[in-house]
Amino acid sequence: MNLPVLAGTLSTVLFALGMLPMLLKAARTKDLASYSLGNLVLSNVANAVHSIYVFNLPAGPIWVLHLAYILASGLMLAWWVRYRDTGRGQNGDVPAASLESSVR
Template identity: 50%
Template sequence: MDIPLIAGTVATVVFAISNLPMLTKALRTRDVSSYSLVSLGMINAANAVYSLYVFTLPVGPIWALHTFYVVSCAIMLVLCVAQRRAATRSEVGHRVPAITVTDALERVTLAPAGDRSPDARAWSGAPRRDPAAR
């Protein structure tokens, strides 16, 4: 083996090992909320373009390192997108339903000014009174 090949192999192993804790934690916890979706998207796009170069080189440590980066970054992107979608779905499911235009139109009565009907008081913010309590 020559020196460049040994150096490439050692660097590949060190880079891969340095990324394993982040990747295993993300896979174990499924929590990637601290990662930027835009950044992960850009990294994956750059990896795709860089692959055009790397895979034209002779097979060697760079192939292993780049393949590791492609796979690990793709996993992180998938986890990040899945977490964002799940968060969006849970937020939508827990929101108080907003009043729709149709509901509002059904509640609004075209009453003259000074009308003290229960519907008019409800929209004016005045307290409601039971009509039977008069």
């Protein structure tokens, strides 16, 4: 394996690992109040447009990295829409139902 492909593979793994804490926390808490709908929508649109470029490159680490970005931004947008009324209230308080379920 040559150095550029090795570097691309390593950076892909590191970037993907870097997204995991955010995704795991969002999945666990369902609290996406700190995320901007505009940012999530623009990220997904940008990923769709960037796909035209990426998937015209030879298959390699960049495809895996881009797929990780597509998956992460798609999940975050879907979760934002799905859970926008759950999680923390407008003043930052956790609703009583959330506290009860976290105690169980």
